[in-house]
Amino acid sequence: MTTFSRAYFPALAASLGEAVADILDPPLCAACGMEPAEKHSLCGKCLDSIPLPSPPLCPLCGGENDGLFDACLECLKMDRPWSKGVAVARMDGLMASLIRRLKYGGETAIARALGSLAAEKWLEAGIDADLAVPMPAHWTRKILRGFNQADLTATVFSRLSNIPLRRPLKRIKPTPKQAGLDRAARLRNLENAFTARGSALSGKTVVLLDDVMTTGATMSAAANALLEAGAEKVVALSLARA
Numbered sequence: 001m002t003t004f005s006r007a008y009f010p011a012l013a014a015s016l017g018e019a020v021a022d023i024l025d026p027p028l029c030a031a032c033g034m035e036p037a038e039k040h041s042l043c044g045k046c047l048d049s050i051p052l053p054s055p056p057l058c059p060l061c062g063g064e065n066d067g068l069f070d071a072c073l074e075c076l077k078m079d080r081p082w083s084k085g086v087a088v089a090r091m092d093g094l095m096a097s098l099i100r101r102l103k104y105g106g107e108t109a110i111a112r113a114l115g116s117l118a119a120e121k122w123l124e125a126g127i128d129a130d131l132a133v134p135m136p137a138h139w140t141r142k143i144l145r146g147f148n149q150a151d152l153t154a155t156v157f158s159r160l161s162n163i164p165l166r167r168p169l170k171r172i173k174p175t176p177k178q179a180g181l182d183r184a185a186r187l188r189n190l191e192n193a194f195t196a197r198g199s200a201l202s203g204k205t206v207v208l209l210d211d212v213m214t215t216g217a218t219m220s221a222a223a224n225a226l227l228e229a230g231a232e233k234v235v236a237l238s239l240a241r242a
């Protein structure tokens with residue numbers, strides 16, 4: 001199993017300066033509170049506990065591929081309007097608990113840690129993009145105390161990857177819970193759920209960030225909205241592939 005290399009961030013910190021140094025020099029590991037690894041938001045033990053998908057990886061979702069076809073069975077069955085997919089981790093173990101703590105516990109340090117891991121994975125994947133766009137709504141859940149951790153994750157990703165952050169996506173209809181629905185119902189549910197505005201998208205390659213990719217129906221609906229608004233290409237980046 002591959003684990004996160006700790007080699008990327010010193011160079012990154014040197015090239016991007018103080019703002020990044022702040023992000024990458026947290027006092028304590030965001031997951032367990034121990035001393036963090038150098039230039040990381042997590043300690044070495046927690047970094048090594050992030051469950052990564054085992055290769056071969058599916059090029060459309062970044063999850064594990066069964067190896068029989070070019071893409072995993074779920075990606076073969078579903079419309080994938082994006083050109084490539086990258087997943088930071090599997091939705092399991094420490095990653096699942098960090099995402100839950102971020103979504104429901106409002107822990108800022110975790111948003112920073114996940115944003116850093118996403119940037120590291122992105123650099124490792126070696127893909128170019130012009131703009132980074134966070135998934136609205138469940139990502140951009142408006143936190144009652146007036147602070148949005150999910151947006152912070154995207155901001156950290158944007159700074160570390162050096163890809164400008166834009167927020168052209170809007171949810172134009174509230175989406176009922178996807179859990180428990182079959183594939184067709186999920187798609188119906190999401191039809192026209194998003195709209196994207198702004199000439200900034202025209203001709204651009206956009207990296208679309210979401211926390212968890214399950215069937216990919218949400219990612220698909222959002223990617224279609226970006227493409228309809230003029231984006232040239234969408235790359236799907238999820239924190240965890242379920």
Ligand SMILES: [Zn+2]
Pocket residue numbers: 029030031032033034042043044045046047
């Ligand atoms: Zn730790």
Ligand SMILES: [Zn+2]
Pocket residue numbers: 058059060061062063071072073074075
């Ligand atoms: Zn796939």
